[in-house]
Amino acid sequence: MSELVRFLREKMWILGDTRWYARVDSVRGELVEVERLGYAQLDARARAVGAWLSDRTAPGAHVLLMYPAGLEFFTAFLGCLYAGRVAVPAPLPDTDRRALRRAEGIIRDAGVGLVLSDSAHRPALAAWLAGPAPAARAECVATDETVRAAPDTWSPVSLELSATAYIQYTSGSTSEPRGVVISHRNLLHNLLSIRRNLVTDEVLDELRHDPAPTGAGWLPHYHDMGLVGMLLSPLTSYGNLVFCSPVSYIAHPLLWLRMISRYRAFYTFAPNFGYDWLLRSLGTGRLTELDPELDLDCLRYAISGAEPVRADVLTAVARRLAPIGFRPDIWAPCYGLAEATLMVTGTPCGRGATVRRFDRDALEAGAAVPAPDGVELVACGGPAGVDVRIVDPATSQPLKDGHVGEIWVCGDSVAGGYLGNPQATAEHFAATTADGDGPCLRTGDLGFFLDGELYVTGRAKDLIIVNGRNIHPQDIERLSETTDPAAGPCAAFALPDASGREHIVLVQEIRPVHLDGRSPAALAGLIRRRLDRELRLAVRVVIVGPMSVPRTTSGKIQRTRTREQLRAAHLAPLHSDLPVTDLAQDRYRGPT
Structure with missing residues (x-):
């Protein structure tokens, strides 16, 4: 066996x-x-x-x-x-x-x-x-x-532990989906690493009268966080699980809170967009009027992972749910990916999230310099049973704490490679640092370490380089989405104009119910002014209807595919700052 x-x-x-x-x-x-x-x-x-x-x-x-x-x-x-x-x-x-x-x-x-x-x-x-x-x-x-x-x-x-357990296909947010070959060793090692983050000594002491922590969630079972983090991890922590389908959660967001409350869940988990959807769906009324029995004082561990963790969402959710017992110190940001089975770094139960501000200009130059009025970043905890390095992607030279580079991972949680793709396997899973350490997984993510915790700043493939500045698209997207209630999800990327010069383009979904008689062009103007004021960036805004920006099966925004669809005139802009000459003229529908 x-x-x-x-x-x-x-x-x-x-x-x-x-x-x-x-x-x-x-x-x-x-x-x-x-x-x-x-x-x-x-x-x-x-x-x-x-x-x-x-x-x-x-x-x-x-x-x-x-x-x-x-x-x-x-x-x-x-x-x-x-x-x-x-x-x-x-x-x-x-x-x-x-x-x-x-x-x-x-x-x-x-x-x-x-x-x-x-x-x-x-x-x-x-x-x-x-x-x-x-x-x-x-x-x-x-x-x-x-x-x-x-x-x-x-x-x-x-x-043998080296035998293949399952094949996890990636969501395809930056490339075509690939089959990650997960061995029995990979899965066992990662499950034990997750348990160490959840069942700390403090948790064991708290659970001495009821040693069965219950988890509550709604993640899709065919993705790594849903399969390993939601379905399999309760077995390793001697716990229970109550769950619903993602479709049920999206249609009835209050169901998540009711699961936690009714089953006295000890922990829960979701990507950032899941918490954000909950926040937007609850409105501004009193929660006890929605359900007088809601009580979240049982919750001790709220994991946020699978996509960038936003400090404003953590703060807003904790404040909104505080009247029914949610405590800010239960936040547990994590970082992981399918190529490492699931968890790479994690915040132990009971520690809470570390949120710090950093100078934006220094980050663009590759240095993490704390600044009281800088951009907020959320730490994703320390390594969970693996060796995590920050490496200069051009020279493979390991970088010291406080320097931004590519995140490399070594250890038993790292998969053997991609199914039937030796070239991509060699490129991503066989990296060696300049001083000879390896093999390591090149994650393609950028970040830095500070005080033993990992901060993820973005994806290398998505990095926008304009006028010598390294711009992370999520910084643009975060500001745009919070500019106005009518602004929904969006995708930012670089696009060349007719002369070959690259400009930053933002494809922004609209929430028509919140326009209050304003035009899409007016919303675009608000967004442009805010991005110019806070990021010193000239951005061309394209307004599209709800659910127009392509997403993966797990709900992640696909920036590359959005760019391709815009250039191929497969989107239907409600407003566009782009000149017709920047796109395929014979197919472009033009601004309205």
Whole structure:
């Protein structure tokens, strides 16, 4: 038996059904528990799937998991681990052409011959797989109606820690999605690192009367933070989990707070946009009027990760939720990525977020100089079981604390590479510093260390270099989004004009309900003036409708794709500062 599988099953055997996983939903405005499985039940169903897979697939076979949010996915994922088959989590493809192309690409790239789903979605998936697409050779099986193997027929499979556990496809925010090959060693090491951040000595003392911390979340199970951070980590911390689907959360944001309150959750987790969505959705009324039973004084650990953590969002959420028991010291910013399984750095439970101000001009020049009136940055904690370096990307020379460079990671959480892509694997996973240390993962992220904590400043690929200044697009986006209630998500990037000179362009979504009779051009003017005043930048603003800026399946803004769509006239501007000559003249719709 794999050491990872032994580790997970040991927890289930010891705790039985005294620990549980529960999925909830909002039904007519009320929280309803839809399904629940205790650890022992979860293990039995996983063994049944494992036995079925052992009889019908070859060792090491790649199995695509396409499920809605729920425990059927989790039992199938564990069943793959139990059987020594390689799970490939993926979102259910909808009618969107790009989503279908992504799913077809994963099937081809991973060499998938079997797709597992549930009975509700199998007919549509089977029809799609039987269509003209090159991926049509894969068979689709519904585990909830086909798997009838007895759990006791499962036999442990002997696997080394170096064996592949699953393939995690990246979200594709800066490039096409790639399959990250995660080994049993990678997953076990990262789970233990996460537990060390959550279950500190102080937490153990606090939990001595109830040693079962409950987590509450809504993250998609096919992404690294949802799979490892939400679904798998409770097993390692002897805890429970209550969760809902991302769709349910977006439609009913209050459901998240109700989960925390009703189940007395000890910790929760989300990207920055999840907390921001909650804040925007709650409005300005009294929370006790929305639900008089809301009580968050049980919450001790609120993780923010997967995308840049914004200090203004942390402050605003803590202030808004304070009347129902939310404490600012429970914030726990983290940094991670799929290529390192999940967590790279983290803030231990009980420490709270470190927020400091730095001189903007110095940051643009590559130095972190504290300044009382500078730009606010949130620390993402210290290394979580890995060695993290800040390296000059041009010279591979390690940099001292307080200097901005590329973030490199070494250690057992770092994956082996990208599936079927030796060139990208060598480029990203085999880096060696100028003094000979390695191999390390080049994350492509920029940041610096100060007082033992990592500050992430942006993505190297997204960096805008204009007039000798290094501008991080999220600085532009953050100011634009907070200029006016009518300003929604946006994407900033550099775009050459007809003469070849690069200018900064901002594609800004609008919230029409908040325009209050103003024109899109008026909103663009407000944004331009603020960016000029606070960043000393001349920015050309393009106003578009809601949900026009491309996003990944996890909700991250795709700046490169936004730029491409703008140049190809695939966006429909409501207002544009761009001259027609800057774009494809024969296809550009022009400013309005």
